Amino acid sequence: MKIAVFISGRGSNLQALIEGCQSGEVPAEIGLVVSNRPGAQGLKRAAAAGIATAVIDHTTYDSRESFDAALDAATQRAGCDFICLAGFMRILTEDFVRSWRDRMLNIHPALLPAFPGINCHARAIEMGVRITGCTVHFCRPELDNGPIVTQAAVPVLPDDTEETLAARILEAEHVIYPMAVKLIAEGRVRVINEKVRIMDGAYPEREKLISPVAG
Numbered sequence: 001m002k003i004a005v006f007i008s009g010r011g012s013n014l015q016a017l018i019e020g021c022q023s024g025e026v027p028a029e030i031g032l033v034v035s036n037r038p039g040a041q042g043l044k045r046a047a048a049a050g051i052a053t054a055v056i057d058h059t060t061y062d063s064r065e066s067f068d069a070a071l072d073a074a075t076q077r078a079g080c081d082f083i084c085l086a087g088f089m090r091i092l093t094e095d096f097v098r099s100w101r102d103r104m105l106n107i108h109p110a111l112l113p114a115f116p117g118i119n120c121h122a123r124a125i126e127m128g129v130r131i132t133g134c135t136v137h138f139c140r141p142e143l144d145n146g147p148i149v150t151q152a153a154v155p156v157l158p159d160d161t162e163e164t165l166a167a168r169i170l171e172a173e174h175v176i177y178p179m180a181v182k183l184i185a186e187g188r189v190r191v192i193n194e195k196v197r198i199m200d201g202a203y204p205e206r207e208k209l210i211s212p213v214a215g
């Protein structure tokens with residue numbers, strides 16, 4: 001499996017994927033990192049790991065369709081057959097998402113289907129939920145929607161701010177994103193009736209899927 005990772009900023013999930021692939025834990029290769037922002041920190045992480053990068057700046061395209069066509073062309077040119085969205089903050093067109101059906105993952109910092117969209121940490125605190133978390137899912141055209149591959153539950157503590165909660169969830173993201181890609185790269189994931197089934201036995205380290213940070 002050859003992956004294109006799409007980012008917009010910091011790239012800490014990209015880093016977790018790079019380390020997973022480089023250590024051999026995830027049997028896949030990252031062939032390209034694409035950022036829609038020229039200054040994204042994740043571009044430096046990719047370069048440091050010797051991975052090809054491309055900047056496809058959405059502000060230089062006059063439509064979502066032409067921007068997505070450029071993303072698609074770069075991905076194909078790099079020989080990638082799978083896409084991981086890792087903090088990529090652009091909404092993709094329905095056509096693009098359909099053409100990468102079951103070959104594109106997203107990570108979202110909430111327990112979907114709760115809190116899709118932006119500001120999910122602030123909304124979780126505002127709603128007073130005790131447990132939130134993160135989700136890796138296949139993409140469907142509706143935002144933050146699609147069959148769930150891995151999730152981790154993370155507690156919301158009484159004194160949490162948006163920042164402290166986001167940091168706690170991020171640690172769990174770095175566990176469940178490589179885990180999801182590993183399962184897929186090993187050929188153990190099937191999407192049946194819009195639900196993910198893990199073949200050949202149980203989830204790996206099942207208990208860790210519940211609050212891996214508390215581990």
Ligand code: GAR
Binds near residue numbers: 170
């Ligand atoms: C992560 O928390 C990721 O879940 C979130 O952006 C952050 C990117 O951090 N993604 C979304 O909110 C997408 N809906 P990173 O650049 O350090 O990986």
